[in-house]
Amino acid sequence: MFLGCLSCALNVEVETLGGMPYQLLVRLIFVETADMNGIKTHKIQSWQLQFRQSLPLWMKIRYTEKRIVDWYERNHGKVYVAFSGGKDSTVLLHLVRELYSSVPAVFINTGLEYPEIMQFVRETENVIWLCPKMSFKKVLEKYGYPVVSKENAQKLYEIKNTKSDKLRNIRLFGGEKGNGKLPEKWKFLIDADFKISDKCCSVMKKRPALAYEKISGKKPFIGTMAADSSLRKISYLKTGCNFFKTKRPVSTPLSFWLESDIWDYLRIKKIPYSTIYDLGFERTGCMFCMFGVHLDKGENRFQRMKKTHPKQYDYCINKLGIGKVLDALHICY
Ligand code: SF4
Numbered sequence: 475m476f477l478g479c480l481s482c483a484l485n486v487e488v489e490t491l492g493g494m495p496y497q498l499l500v501r502l503i504f505v506e507t508a509d510m511n512g513i514k515t516h517k518i519q520s521w522q523l524q525f526r527q528s529l530p531l532w533m534k535i536r537y538t539e540k541r542i543v544d545w546y547e548r549n550h551g552k553v554y555v556a557f558s559g560g561k562d563s564t565v566l567l568h569l570v571r572e573l574y575s576s577v578p579a580v581f582i583n584t585g586l587e588y589p590e591i592m593q594f595v596r597e598t599e600n601v602i603w604l605c606p607k608m609s610f611k612k613v614l615e616k617y618g619y620p621v622v623s624k625e626n627a628q629k630l631y632e633i634k635n636t637k638s639d640k641l642r643n644i645r646l647f648g649g650e651k652g653n654g655k656l657p658e659k660w661k662f663l664i665d666a667d668f669k670i671s672d673k674c675c676s677v678m679k680k681r682p683a684l685a686y687e688k689i690s691g692k693k694p695f696i697g698t699m700a701a702d703s704s705l706r707k708i709s710y711l712k713t714g715c716n717f718f719k720t721k722r723p724v725s726t727p728l729s730f731w732l733e734s735d736i737w738d739y740l741r742i743k744k745i746p747y748s749t750i751y752d753l754g755f756e757r758t759g760c761m762f763c764m765f766g767v768h769l770d771k772g773e774n775r776f777q778r779m780k781k782t783h784p785k786q787y788d789y790c791i792n793k794l795g796i797g798k799v800l801d802a803l804h805i806c807y
Pocket residue numbers: 584586620674675676678679759760762763764765
């Protein structure tokens with residue numbers, strides 16, 4: 475399957491690849507923009523990502539380690555691991571510390587993490603704890619609820635708050651090529667009697683991280699994967715794993731991993747992970763976040779929380795007003 479895909483992309487006959495050692499082929503596929511001192515800017519193609527995602531785990535580990543070494547050396551060891559206590563950043567932290575044992579983990583305590591995640595972070599060594607300057611409640615009051623997706627919450631916020639007629643029209647009706655528009659199915663939220671915005675992540679997570687990076691001079695390793703979302707895939711295709719030439723340089727050396735690789739790595743290496751996964755939660759992150767809740771399959775995160783964390787459920791549904799928002803979205807809880 476892979477050779478077929480590769481031959482299409484390179485526009486050559488499969489036979490011409492015969493004889494080329496497999497490992498050399500893999501090295502060619504892994505040549506990246508950022509490996510060229512950040513000078514070249516050619517993008518990664520979708521087929522390259524697919525190929526990388528189809529590699530066996532041992533090979534992914536090898537190439538991830540190369541990215542980690544590259545990032546560490548070019549930043550003269552001034553690096554840290556963005557650690558959420560979830561399984562992806564647990565794997566990333568392990569990979570980084572296998573190579574450089576003293577690299578710190580940085581955890582942002584938003585007040586929205588599951589108790590099981592908090593416990594796991596407390597048990598992890600060398601973790602720096604940061605806090606946002608604003609509480610989640612204040613963010614909801616000042617900016618609005620994080621609903622649907624980052625992209626669409628931003629559009630809804632702009633429709634209601636921008637002073638630019640041009641931008642509002644683009645968000646409502648699309649730009650010249652019809653792009654940038656809020657999808658029709660979410661337009662009813664324009665008239666919702668609660669605020670909606672995409673600002674939460676930026677206030678609760680990004681700002682504390684940027685402040686830490688400014689003071690410490692350290693650059694982050696982040697455990698995101700292209701398979702997580704279309705936004706992350708687009709970003710990876712543009713930049714690759716190690717992105718130096720940007721306002722906020724970041725390394726995402728697990729970009730070409732899949733969720734199954736994460737589980738395999740945890741099991742093979744016998745690494746402890748948060749017990750939250752044993753309660754049936756596939757994704758962790760912020761307990762009260764509504765981004766993507768309409769896509770939850772079967773029992774959604776709030777229905778599950780009702781059984782596993784009734785105190786937190788009551789607080790978010792009744793005190794934070796999440797129940798009212800879920801009602802408007804026609805989501806059961
Ligand atoms: S994941 Fe959701 S709740 Fe958490 S900081 Fe981002 S928007 Fe807010």
